[in-house]
Amino acid sequence: MKHSATLSEACARAPWPLSEPTLTYFPNARFVLSDRDLDAGAHRTSGRSQGRRSRRRRVARLASGRSQGRRSRSQRVARLAVRREGVVVPDATGGFGHVPVLLDRCVALLTPALTRHHPDGSGAVLVDATIGAGGHAERFLTELPGLRLIGIDRDPTALDIARTRLARFADRLTLIQIRYDGLGDALARSGYAATESVDGMLFDLGVSSMQLDRSERGFSYAHDAPLDMRMDPTAALTAAEIVNTYDEAALTDILRRYGEERFARRIATHIIRRRARTPFTSTRELVEVVYQAVPAPARRSGGHPAKRTFQALRIAVNGELDALRDAMPAALDALAGDGRIVVLAYQSLEDRIVKRVFAEAATSSTPPDLPVELPGHGPQFTSLTRGAERAGDAEVRQNPRSAGVRLRALQRVQSGHEAARRGG
Secondary structure: OOOOOOHHHHHHOOOOOOOHHHHHOOOOHHHOOOOOOOHHHHHHHHHHHHOOOOHHHHHHHHHHHHHHOOOOHHHHHHOOEEEEOOEEEEOOOOOOOOOOOOHHHHHHHHHHHHOOOOOOOOOOEEEEOOOOOOHHHHHHHHHOOOOEEEEEEOOHHHHHHHHHHOHHHHHHEEEEEOOHHHHHHHHHHOOOOOOOOEEEEEEEOOOOHHHHHOHHHOOOOOOOOEOOOOOOOOOOOOHHHHHHHOOHHHHHHHHHHHHOOOOHHHHHHHHHHHHOOOOOOEHHHHHHHHHHHOOHHHHOOOOOOOHHHHHHHHHHHHOHHHHHHHHHHHHHHHEEEEEEEEEEEOOHHHHHHHHHHHHHHOOOOOOOOOOOOOOOOOOOEEEOOOOOEOOOHHHHHHOHHHHHOEEEEEEEOOOHHHHHHHHO
């Protein structure tokens, strides 16, 4: 995770006046997880230690503390650590703004498939379907000097960062701007077949810390920015179009289905009422309306009141779940014999899709009432994890974004061609 400015600095540089309710729920975005507001926990901890001081006095105290340490940002970065809730968090981003989650575990799971031809990865192909800032890719390319890697991302900014970071591996790297449900096209453009042609596949789903930190993209409820949320800035649909043009039923459905928001109808009603006066243009305007719509008792627990609304809109704008449903079967088809796939999901909607597809792939198609396995009907994949694996306490302390991750992995044990031949 990137170094962070302090809360007082974030408030001081805000280009618009902050009301007390808004100020209360605008966390420091450099420290938030993709879909969880950590500031609420920090606020409760602070409240226990400082007693009954008013929120205004605490914010004023933080602001006054700014004058005591005038370190420049470069000086803070040079310290290579930031302090959060009493924990020193090293800057492991390498200056690229994103700490790879469960990196060691991903390497351990995928390396056997990537080294089965040669110990240095020669002859093997790894597809990083969400290359982002290139953190996972850098580790694989460094440790396996013969490995070929295809990096996919819909975000051109992410690809530019990855290209810079991985420049020294240019002869073994192919970068393609495409959404991961276009995997077959990406493979064809790289000279590989859509079926049984690659040895490893990696998906690191969701919005990245790097994208959250770029306030102009509109992903974060912690910064005032245009209401955009497009991972591909050339795409037509924006969050502003959704909140300004969709009817109440459609808005309610999006918030309920993609955000699992229990106050979906109330929030949709408030959005319709507000946009009748003035269309939404910024994230701040949406946060304030959501704050007004969510009942006070619910605002006091469960993190930021707008987190589910922002998640739902981001998923709708980018078609994330539909893309994932299409991408998973294509990714399994692309794996060669003994090939492996690892998927990291950060919210339950994504993980349910991955869990279902993986369970079907690892299940025999022999009718359950038959006493023996029919030839060609055995499972083509086997699970490499028992359920979903989570990050350990040490990693969560080092990289708070890893707190919500769920990792699942499969290995192909029987090729589709072999299964068809036996079944015939």
